[in-house]
Amino acid sequence: MSSSDNPVPLADADLDALVDEWLDWGQAAQLLGVTPAKVRTMIKDHEIAGAVPKPGVPPSVPAAFFQDGLIVKGLSGLLTMLHDHNFDDRECIAWIFTDDDLPGRPIDALRExxxxxxxxxxxVLGF
Structure with a gap:
């Protein structure tokens, strides 16, 4: 079933159900060889996206955003494009991890x- 069959606003998506594995900022920093403060800056600059996946969990980033110790190629440009369409980070993550028209999820296409x-x-979002 595509998301267009059952339109749930992206802001209301259950991110914890969409994303298999999350990394807190410290784990992401260790993976990238930077500080947690740098991860926060990377989120602010839309190089990666972060969110609180469920109540009681610290802000985190999807582990699938990283491949071979680097940010997945094309992710930063995609996040900039989505933010230009007025998506916030939660909506970006939901869109990237929703199986819709591609075949498969956008994150899988990026990783491939x-x-x-x-x-x-x-x-074409919003048209």
Whole structure:
């Protein structure tokens, strides 16, 4: 079933159900070889997106945003595009992890170096 069959606002999506594994800022920092403060800056600058996946959990980032110790290629540009469409980080994460028109989720396409498909789909949001 695609998300268009049952339109749940992205802001209301259950991120914990959509994302298999989360990293807190300290874990993400260790993975990237930077400080937790740098991770916070990366989130602010839309290089990665972060959210509180469920109550009682610290702000975290999806583990799938990283591959081989780096940020997945194309993620930063996609996040900038989604923010240009007035998405907040929670909505960005929900969109990236929702199986819709691609085949598969946008995060899977990015991780498989099929970012052009994802960007084309993101460009038409709101039209």
């Amino acid at each position: 170096n099929r970012g052009a498909e994802v960007k084309r789909r993101a460009q």
